[in-house]
Amino acid sequence: MLVSYKEIRDAQERIRGIALHTPLVRLQIPGSTGNIYVKAEGLQPIGSFKLRGAYNKIAQLSEEERKRGVITYSSGNHAQGVAYAARALGAKAVIVMPSNAPEVKKQATAALGAEIVTVGPASSERKLKAEELEAKFGYVMVPPYDDRAIIAGQATCGLEIVEDLPEIDLVLSPVSGGGLLSGVATAVKLIKPDVRVFGIEPELAADAQESFRGGKLVSWPAEMTTRTMADGLRTQSLGELNFEHVRAYVDDIITVAENEIVEAMRTLLYQARLTPEPSGAVTAAAVLFHLEQLLPFRNAVVVMSGGNVEPEVLRRVVCTV
Structure with missing residues (x-):
């Protein structure tokens, strides 16, 4: 059984005063005629949605x-x-x-x-x-993603998006084990079924895309998923319960390249004044480099899932052109 709207609302009350209701920050993307906002989960007390x-x-x-x-x-x-x-x-x-x-x-x-x-x-x-x-x-x-209480908690991120931007028509979420994507997609679709929800992951760890498009849960070996700089997205497979939610509520899963993640980190740093970790920047990479796959939209939200970036990684991103 999928997570219910009541479970998500109960979770929202439970975490009130503990997790922040994070803001939507405007992001300017060249060539986009729609509005794009960043859901800044890196501003949470621990630096991520988790x-x-x-x-x-x-x-x-x-x-x-x-x-x-x-x-x-x-x-x-x-x-x-x-x-x-x-x-x-x-x-x-x-x-x-x-x-x-x-x-x-x-x-x-x-x-x-x-x-x-x-x-x-x-x-x-x-x-x-x-x-x-x-x-x-x-x-x-306390499982990292394959658990209904975890999914309901992450879904509160989706509730906030709809509350703050009722005219939303596109939401992008990073995906690894699937906790955030399944939660956000569930919350958004239960309130506004016509909103399109996409998962974004590195092409070097694209097990979720393969699972989604093939209709069957697959696992990638660690030597493949650990190639990506997005350390938070190296999980080898979607969770079983997460996959059920993804199949029910997600429209598609798109992959991004490593160089696209780096450029997206720079964009978030310099345009939105946000500090992303690589995993949190994949959604911005999608609107920067794969916009044609996302059109049409008027109001899009990209979830920046976290900001816990290694100083050396940040230094390389800022200093390498």
């Missing part, structure tokens, strides 16, 4: 479950979301992170009081390790 789902999930646990502690597996942003929410709700947090996770995300997660366990780069490795520790110590799992 706080929405993590808090919605952990806030619904019983007191006994919170006392056992929570565990998750993440390349960084969900790690911070779980660590932040767990600290706010008085629960211990254990995070299984890949060895190639950005240092800025590891440090931020540790600073929030979480215990970090490091494994190899594959998303399957960290999931297996988290499940092993869950069984051994009795922790409660």
Whole structure:
């Protein structure tokens, strides 16, 4: 069963005062006759949208479950979301992170009081390790995307978009495991069914596009998905529940190239005065370089999912022309 409108509204009330209602920032794109706005999720307390789902999930646990502690597996942003929410709700947090996770995300997660366990780069490795520790110590799992409370929490981002821009007719969301895309698409389509919703991912990690267009869930090996600079979009497969929502509510999934992501980061920095991480810039890359696939629209929103960028990556983006 798909996430309901009531679940999304309940999540919105649950996270009120914890996650920010982030603004829409105007973005000028040459050649576009429509209005384009950036949903600036990098302004969240943890620098990404992930706080929405993590808090919605952990806030619904019983007191006994919170006392056992929570565990998750993440390349960084969900790690911070779980660590932040767990600290706010008085629960211990254990995070299984890949060895190639950005240092800025590891440090931020540790600073929030979480215990970090490091494994190899594959998303399957960290999931297996988290499940092993869950069984051994009795922790409660907070999945990064394949969970209805997580989807409902991320869907609050879509509610805000429609509330702030009722005349919206196009929404673009990054996609990896599918938590954000499935949530945003569900919220938007339940309120305004005629709005088109697209997922955007790197062409070097295009498992979601292959799954969507083929109508069957597929997984890409880690040695392929880890090629992209968009570290938050290296998940090897959509979640099963996420795929159900994507098939029900998403119109298409488009891929972008690495050089397009870099140029989109520059555009967000210099035009919108926002600091994106590579994963958060893929939607801007789509309107910059694939506009013809998105037309027609009058009012589009591109979700900038996060701003937790490594200083060295940011330096290369700014200094390399």
